[in-house]
Amino acid sequence: xxxxxxxxxxxxxxxxxxxxxxxxxxxxxxxxxxxxxxxxxxxxxxxxxxxxxxxxxxxxxxxxxxxxxxxxxxxxxxxxxxxxxxxxxxxxxxxxxxxxxxxxxxxxxxxxxxxxxxxxxxxxxxxxxxxxxxxxxxxxxxxxxxxxxxxxxxxxxxxxxxxxxxxxxxxxxxxxxxxxxxxxxxxxxxxxxxxxx
Amino acid sequence: xxxxxxxxxxxxxxxxxxxxxxxxxxxxxxxxxxxxxxxxxxxxxxxxxxxxxxxxxxxxxxxxxxxxxxxxxxxxxxxxxxxxxxxxxxxxxxxxxxxxxxxxxxxxxxxxxxxxxxxxxxxxxxxxxxxxxxxxxxxxxxxxxxxxxxxxxxxxxxxxxxxxxxxxxxxxxxxxxxxxxxxxxxxxxxxxxxxxxxxxxxxxxxxxxxxxxxxxxxxxxxxxxxxxxxxxxxxxxxxxxxxxxxxxxxxxxxxxxxxxxxxxxxxxxxxxxxxxxxxxxxxxxxxxxxxxxxxxxxxxxxxxxxxxxxxxxxxxxxxxxxxxxxxxxxxxxxxxxxxxxxxxxxxxxxxxxxxxxxxxxxxxxxxxxxxxxxxxxxxxxxxxxxxxxxxxxxxxxxxxxxxxxxxxxxxxxxxxxxxxxxxxxxxxxxxxxxxxxxxxxxxxxxxxxx
Numbered sequence: 001x002x003x004x005x006x007x008x009x010x011x012x013x014x015x016x017x018x019x020x021x022x023x024x025x026x027x028x029x030x031x032x033x034x035x036x037x038x039x040x041x042x043x044x045x046x047x048x049x050x051x052x053x054x055x056x057x058x059x060x061x062x063x064x065x066x067x068x069x070x071x072x073x074x075x076x077x078x079x080x081x082x083x084x085x086x087x088x089x090x091x092x093x094x095x096x097x098x099x100x101x102x103x104x105x106x107x108x109x110x111x112x113x114x115x116x117x118x119x120x121x122x123x124x125x126x127x128x129x130x131x132x133x134x135x136x137x138x139x140x141x142x143x144x145x146x147x148x149x150x151x152x153x154x155x156x157x158x159x160x161x162x163x164x165x166x167x168x169x170x171x172x173x174x175x176x177x178x179x180x181x182x183x184x185x186x187x188x189x190x191x192x193x194x195x196x197x
Numbered sequence: 198x199x200x201x202x203x204x205x206x207x208x209x210x211x212x213x214x215x216x217x218x219x220x221x222x223x224x225x226x227x228x229x230x231x232x233x234x235x236x237x238x239x240x241x242x243x244x245x246x247x248x249x250x251x252x253x254x255x256x257x258x259x260x261x262x263x264x265x266x267x268x269x270x271x272x273x274x275x276x277x278x279x280x281x282x283x284x285x286x287x288x289x290x291x292x293x294x295x296x297x298x299x300x301x302x303x304x305x306x307x308x309x310x311x312x313x314x315x316x317x318x319x320x321x322x323x324x325x326x327x328x329x330x331x332x333x334x335x336x337x338x339x340x341x342x343x344x345x346x347x348x349x350x351x352x353x354x355x356x357x358x359x360x361x362x363x364x365x366x367x368x369x370x371x372x373x374x375x376x377x378x379x380x381x382x383x384x385x386x387x388x389x390x391x392x393x394x395x396x397x398x399x400x401x402x403x404x405x406x407x408x409x410x411x412x413x414x415x416x417x418x419x420x421x422x423x424x425x426x427x428x429x430x431x432x433x434x435x436x437x438x439x440x441x442x443x444x445x446x447x448x449x450x451x452x453x454x455x456x457x458x459x460x461x462x463x464x465x466x467x468x469x470x471x472x473x474x475x476x477x478x479x480x481x482x483x484x485x486x487x488x489x490x491x492x493x494x495x496x497x498x499x500x501x502x503x504x505x506x507x508x509x510x511x512x513x514x515x516x517x518x519x520x521x522x523x524x525x526x527x528x529x530x531x532x533x534x535x536x537x538x539x540x541x542x543x544x545x546x547x548x549x550x551x552x553x554x555x556x557x558x559x560x561x562x563x564x565x566x567x568x569x570x571x572x573x574x575x576x577x578x579x580x581x582x583x584x585x586x587x588x589x590x591x592x593x594x595x596x597x598x599x600x601x602x603x604x605x606x607x608x609x610x611x612x613x614x615x616x617x618x619x620x621x622x623x624x625x626x627x628x629x630x631x632x633x634x635x636x637x638x639x640x641x642x643x644x645x646x647x
Contacts, residue, residue: 044615054617061218063620065556065599068335068499070609072598074619077612 003112004029004095004195007103009155009163012147013125013140015175015183016118017099022184023191024097032086033099040081054078056100058153079158100151104169105159114191117169118183121176170194201242205515208233209563212512216556223556224501227508234515243518252514264474266389273517275510276562278386278473282376283333284503285476289454290336291497292483295490296448298455299340300441302328307348312432314354314422318362319411321345325363326370326407330377330400331459334367334603341367342610351435357616358418358626364607365410365595365627369634371603372591373403376462376472378601379506380561380590384583386473387565391466398584399591402641406592406634413630450486454479506558513562522563526570537577541642544568544585549593549635553600557590564590581646588638596631598623 006023010016017033024031032039037055041048059073071077083106089096090110098107104115120128122144129140155163166172171190175183198206212230216223239248250256254274257263263278293299306324310316321341328337341363342356349356371378375385375395385395442448461468461475470478484491516522533539544564551560564586572579594601598608598620608618 046615046617050617061220063599064219065605066219067602067605068501070339070606072605072608072612072618074612074617077609077617081613 002195003093003110004191005090005103005107005110005113006097006191007107007113007115008097008099009104009115009117009169010100011119011125011164012144012151013129014118014120015128015180018180019116019118019175019184019187020097020099022180023187026184026188027095027097027191029095029097031097031099032089032101036082036085036098036101039085040078043085044081051078055082056151056154058150058157079154083158102155102158105161112195114194115169115171116187117164117166117172119164119172119174121174124176199242199519201238202519202521204242205234205238205512205519205521208238209512209516209521213555213559216559222501224505224508227505227512227559229508231508231511234512238515238519245518248518252511252518262471264471265469266471274514275507276383276386278471279379279382280503280506282382282386282472282476283379283506284498285478285480286333286376286458287498287502288480288494289451289458289483290332291494292447292487293451293455294336294340295443295487295494296451297441297443298448298451299336300344301438301448303341303344304436304438304441307344308432308435308438312348312352312435314352315415315419317348317352318359318418318422319415321359322362322366322411322414323407326366326373326403329367329370329603330374331455331462334371334378334601335606337367338364338603338607339610342607346610346614346616347436354423355421355616356614357611357618357622358414358421360607360611360616361618361623361626362410362414362418364601364603365414365630366407367603367607368591368595368601369403369407369410372588373400374462378587378591379558381587382472383558383561384565384587386471388569388579388583390580390583392462393466394580395587396463398580399587402588402638405641406637409633409637410630413633414626417626447487451483454483454486457482509559509562513559513566516563517566522566523570526567526574529567529571530575533575535575537575537581537647538643540571540575540577541581541585541647542639544582545589545635545639545642548586548589549596549631552590552593553596553631557594557601561586561590578646581642584646585642588642589635592631592634592638595634596624596628 004027008016008020020033021031037048037051040051054075055078057075059075064071064073064076082101086098086101086103086106090107107113125144126137126140129135129144130137133143135143152163161168173183173187178186208230212226215221215226235249239245239252252274254277257277306320307317310320325337325341342360345356345359345363372381373396375381375390375392381395384390458475458479461470465472465475484494487494529540529543533543548560548564568582568586569579572582595604598604598618608623611618
């Protein structure tokens with residue numbers, strides 16, 4: 001099978017991660033999301049909890065500084081480790097699915113990349129977050145707002161393109177329209193058509 | 198306030214904010230601000246071609262004083278001597294790094310003390326300070342931190358205390374000489390001081406502070422540095438220092454060039470060669486010695502820093518030409534009531550606190566004309582104020598992870614290898630050490646100069 005890298009950007013509560021997992025299963029390839037944290041933990045000797053604390057977090061600008069490509073921000077260093085890890089995997093010819101981590105930009109140089117962005121209607125996202133995290137409607141709404149704000153800041157700091165901007169991805173899809181399963185079917189067909197698998 | 202003063206201040210403040218925000222690379226920020234200063238402040242508001250010409254300061258190249266200086270002289274506008282010296286030293290350092298000099302030196306010293314943790318800890322602190330007297334602290338820490346982590350993995354100790362101590366000593370060593378830290382180069386070239394002037398003034402207090410710091414760090418970190426398995430380590434299995442040398446010929450050449458650079462710097466008040474001449478000479482000799490790789494070395498020069506300096510000097514020139522820096526000097530004189538001791542305390546501690554949070558290079562470049570003006574009006578000797586400013590900006594930078602370049606590089610190298618150092622961990626140990634050294638420096642300046 002020729003190399004295929006599926007990058008899944010997602011709004012919080014859109015089901016993007018579930019879709020990414022389903023795609024990994026259908027193409028029988030590994031997925032790097034939380035697994036990425038474990039891999040980095042193994043390489044550095046940090047605990048997964050320590051990495052999780054700084055994972056996909058934008059750096060705190062006022063207390064951070066960058067000198068000749070070096071940064072004192074732990075968030076920046078963890079992000080860079082993840083980008084390097086993804087590049088290594090990409091350059092090794094391995095096929096995989098990756099969730100977030102600016103992968104649509106960082107791996108754009110590889111022609112095997114198919115980049116997706118999953119969004120959803122606000123009502124559907126709230127419903128999903130209420131179920132998964134057992135939150136009230138108000139709390140779910142606030143949680144979504146906070147998480148998306150954080151992802152947006154993280155992405156826009158590390159990339160020149162804007163998070164969720166359709167011009168950055170090969171395909172942007174609203175998971176509310178078809179539901180999770182049919183969205184996965186649709187994306188699978190699209191990826192197979194792109195990759196001749 | 199005149200329009201030109203308002204615009205000069207607005208451009209300067211906006212530049213500082215943009216540098217802190219780190220959204221746009223800092224060299225673009227200073228260069229853009231510099232161009233704005235030339236166009237808006239000098240061109241539109243002041244309509245002064247002379248101010249533009251004085252600030253760009255290109256005519257300096259044609260003067261004998263720029264290359265060979267018998268009497269001390271002060272410079273204005275873009276400090277080309279600083280820029281040429283820094284660029285020249287960058288070429289030399291790239292050559293040394295390529296030949297494996299720094300890694301060899303670190304491994305050699307570790308082997309000389311039989312790779313025992315505490316002796317390595319102490320010798321690396323001294324090495325960090327001594328190397329930083331001649332080489333930029335970024336390069337020193339880049340190599341020292343990497344070797345420290347490598348040794349910590351082999352000798353099974355926690356590298357964080359050692360890296361923190363190395364960072365602190367690098368900043369301390371940098372304060373000892375004219376070429377150790379960019380603020381000193383700016384102070385030295387702007388006010389016409391020599392390497393020897395710095396060594397016998399800031400160098401002396403840096404030496405005293407280094408001894409105190411080594412004792413302080415030893416007591417603070419000794420428990421963290423003890424490893425359970427250190428007795429069982431077979432050092433014959435560790436990588437040999439000679440393995441660090443990538444090319445013997447290049448290694449010898451870079452060592453000789455470094456030696457020449459040190460001699461030229463130490464003797465420049467006797468030879469009358471300026472730092473610009475030394476920087477240019479060292480760069481040319483390095484490029485000739487590394488003829489095959491000359492292009493590669495030139496490409497590795499950090500041009501962003503060079504551009505950063507050019508833009509910065511223009512913006513500060515804007516403040517100087519419009520008289521803003523005189524206003525600041527008058528303000529300092531007023532609040533100190535002409536009391537020299539209070540003036541020293543204000544300059545030292547305000548410089549230190551500011552440098553702990555913002556880049557100390559723009560701060561020093563701004564403050565040099567301020568202390569010149571202050572010396573002229575208050576009667577306090579200019580050298581006293583210059584040493585105070587140098588010590589304040591150099592030492593203050595050690596207090597936080599963002600205060601100096603070495604801190605950023607050291608903590609970054611540690612984090613990339615699985616040892617994240619947050620603000621809490623950093624400041625808990627290094628902020629008290631900074632305060633101790635500043636207190637020593639205050640007492641030293643009072644006793645020696647007042």
